[in-house]
Amino acid sequence: MAVVKLFGAWLSPYVYKVIWALKLKGIPYEYIEEDLSNKSPLLLQYNPIHKKVPVLVHDGKPICESIVILRYIDEIWPQNPLLPADPHERAVALFWIKFADDKSPFISKLYRTDGEEQQVAAKECFEMLEVIEGHALVGEKKFFGGDEINMVDIAFCSVAHWLGVIEGFTGLKIFEPHKFPRLNSWIQNFKSIPVIKDNLPDTDKMSAVLKRRREMLLASKSS
Amino acid sequence: MADEDVVLLDFWPSPFGMRVRIALAEKEIKYEYKEEDLRNKTDLLLKMNPIHKKIPVLIHNGKPVCESLVQVQYIDEIWPHKSPLLPTDPYQRAIARFWGDFVDKKIYGLESGKVWTTKGEEQEAAKKEFIECLKLLEGELGNKAYFGGENLGYVDVVLVPFYSWFYAYEKCGNFSIETECPKLIAWAKRCMEKDSVSKSLPDQDKIYDYVLHLKKVFGIE
Numbered sequence: 001m002a003v004v005k006l007f008g009a010w011l012s013p014y015v016y017k018v019i020w021a022l023k024l025k026g027i028p029y030e031y032i033e034e035d036l037s038n039k040s041p042l043l044l045q046y047n048p049i050h051k052k053v054p055v056l057v058h059d060g061k062p063i064c065e066s067i068v069i070l071r072y073i074d075e076i077w078p079q080n081p082l083l084p085a086d087p088h089e090r091a092v093a094l095f096w097i098k099f100a101d102d103k104s105p106f107i108s109k110l111y112r113t114d115g116e117e118q119q120v121a122a123k124e125c126f127e128m129l130e131v132i133e134g135h136a137l138v139g140e141k142k143f144f145g146g147d148e149i150n151m152v153d154i155a156f157c158s159v160a161h162w163l164g165v166i167e168g169f170t171g172l173k174i175f176e177p178h179k180f181p182r183l184n185s186w187i188q189n190f191k192s193i194p195v196i197k198d199n200l201p202d203t204d205k206m207s208a209v210l211k212r213r214r215e216m217l218l219a220s221k222s223s
Numbered sequence: 224m225a226d227e228d229v230v231l232l233d234f235w236p237s238p239f240g241m242r243v244r245i246a247l248a249e250k251e252i253k254y255e256y257k258e259e260d261l262r263n264k265t266d267l268l269l270k271m272n273p274i275h276k277k278i279p280v281l282i283h284n285g286k287p288v289c290e291s292l293v294q295v296q297y298i299d300e301i302w303p304h305k306s307p308l309l310p311t312d313p314y315q316r317a318i319a320r321f322w323g324d325f326v327d328k329k330i331y332g333l334e335s336g337k338v339w340t341t342k343g344e345e346q347e348a349a350k351k352e353f354i355e356c357l358k359l360l361e362g363e364l365g366n367k368a369y370f371g372g373e374n375l376g377y378v379d380v381v382l383v384p385f386y387s388w389f390y391a392y393e394k395c396g397n398f399s400i401e402t403e404c405p406k407l408i409a410w411a412k413r414c415m416e417k418d419s420v421s422k423s424l425p426d427q428d429k430i431y432d433y434v435l436h437l438k439k440v441f442g443i444e
Contacts, residue, residue: 049325049359063317065324072317091288091297098290099274131274 004029005057007043009036010201011209013104013158014066015054020154021070023195025077067101070151082151093152096136096144100155103128107158110174111166111214118172125163125174129183132156137182142189153190160187165203169211229254230282232268234261236433238331239291240279241384241423246298248419249306249375292323295380308377319377322363322370326382329356339395339434340443350396357404364410375417383420386411390427391434 004022006029008015022029034043034053046055046062056063056072063069074082084090106128109121136144136152144152163175177184191197231247231254233240247254259268259278271280271287281288281297288297299308309316329335335356337349360382364370370378389400389411401408414420438444 058314061314063314063321065321068317068320068324071320072313075313075316087297087300088283088286088288090300091293094293094296095288095290098293135274 003057003059005032006030007032007034007040007046007055007057008053009034011206012053013162016157016199016201017066017154018054018056018069018073019199020157020195021073021082021151023199024080024082024149025073026079027073027077067097067155070154074151082145082154084150093144093150096152097155099128099131099136100152100158104156104158107163107166110163110172111170111210112217114218118170122172122174129159129175129180132159133180133183137186140182143186149190149193149196153186157190157196159183160190161200162206165206166210169207170214227252228282228284230257231255232257232259232265232271232278232280232282234259234278235425236387236430237278238384238388241387242291242380243279243281243294243298244423245375245380245383245419246295246308248423249308249380250298250302251305252298252302292327292381295377299377306374308371308375308380310371310376319370322360322378323381325356326360326378326385330360330382330385338392339438340441342444346396350398353392354398354400354403357400357407361404361406364406368413369410375414375419379414383411383414384424386415387424387427387430388434391431394431395434395438 004027006015006018006022008019008031010033019031032040032042034040036053039051043053043055044051046057047053047064050064052064054064054066054069056069058072058076063072070082083093103124106121106124110118110125113121143149144156159175167173167175175183191200229247229252231240231243233243233256235258244256257265257267259265261278264276268278268280269276271282272278272289275289277289279291279294281294283297283301288294295308309319330353334349335353337345338353341349363378367373369375370382389408393400415424
């Protein structure tokens with residue numbers, strides 16, 4: 001049987017996207033935790049261009065970039081498909097996946113920055129939520145994928161989990177349930193899915209680590 | 224194919240639009256090209272791309288597809304019989320998608336724009352990074368005629384539009400891309416021998432004039 005390995009970091013939403021995809025399809029894999037401040041020679045060999053996680057290694061062949069990995073997983077293991085079969089519906093899903101990929105970094109910027117830069121990130125995040133609420137979740141769908149989650153739901157995971165944690169320790173308030181009722185329902189539904197619920201980074205641990213990271217980043221900026 | 228209604232909302236200097244023009248030309252698909260004035264966007268554009276309000280927008284039988292990489296892959300799926308752009312093997316497809324993503328992030332990204340929008344140290348840093356990224360692409364090309372192998376493929380379509388902007392970059396940045404990346408320029412010229420590419424890319428001088436116009440409009444010296 002072919003061997004599947006996943007190089008990851010426990011805090012990274014990009015890594016969880018791959019974990020969920022593998023678990024939804026029932027694919028066994030070996031997980032290797034990377035210390036991103038001290039990357040292993042193997043990681044650097046498998047991802048020389050970006051030197052990042054996640055990296056999926058299937059049969060000794062590396063695949064990099066989370067969305068590229070997800071599409072590969074979906075093609076190699078077609079059970080529980082993560083994208084619509086209809087080409088136009090698939091194009092719409094891919095549009096939203098790109099949107100999520102382009103905007104999600106602003107969520108991490110919320111804790112990496114302060115002052116004006118943080119305000120810009122907060123504004124981008126708020127606008128992202130408005131777009132999702134107003135355009136992506138119309139039709140009273142339970143999930144972006146309809147009755148079941150698909151790659152679009154997975155792509156928006158930072159909104160479902162990471163945003164709340166970051167808002168917590170930065171004191172920012174961008175997502176408010178009454179302002180985003182559809183998104184609020186989606187977040188509750190998404191996090192109730194067993195594969196998701198059972199595979200999320202611990203909120204307290206994440207808060208502590210990111211808070212410390214924030215302190216270090218801002219301290220080095222002012223020195 | 225009969226009864227295919229294909230419309231492309233585009234803007235002539237857009238490398239993103241060029242990708243779609245090349246893909247449609249490779250597949251020999253007849254379509255209606257509509258030039259948008261980005262200072263005065265049509266109702267059709269705003270209706271078909273309400274989120275970003277950007278071109279290109281591909282409208283197939285009345286249904287919009289947005290985002291150029293999505294559009295190229297859609298075109299490849301809908302019309303698979305002529306000039307397949309993505310490989311059939313899933314791993315090779317992943318490699319192609321990886322490099323398509325790399326081109327979007329590194330070549331079309333904000334940092335490379337600094338080659339023509341800045342001066343001094345900032346510009347030198349941008350030039351250096353830009354050339355480094357082009358060299359990585361040269362490495363991926365290797366000894367192949369095209370990124371797609373013996374024929375144009377997905378990565379070729381995604382990258383080659385940028386060739387029309389190289390002259391403007393060279394003039395603004397005062398450097399020669401050919402000196403730094405001869406293999407890549409040879410590849411670009413090889414692509415330009417194909418009608419699907421040469422008819423989809425505007426003249427380099429026109430792009431340079433457009434860049435000069437943009438610099439004036441935005442007050443960049």
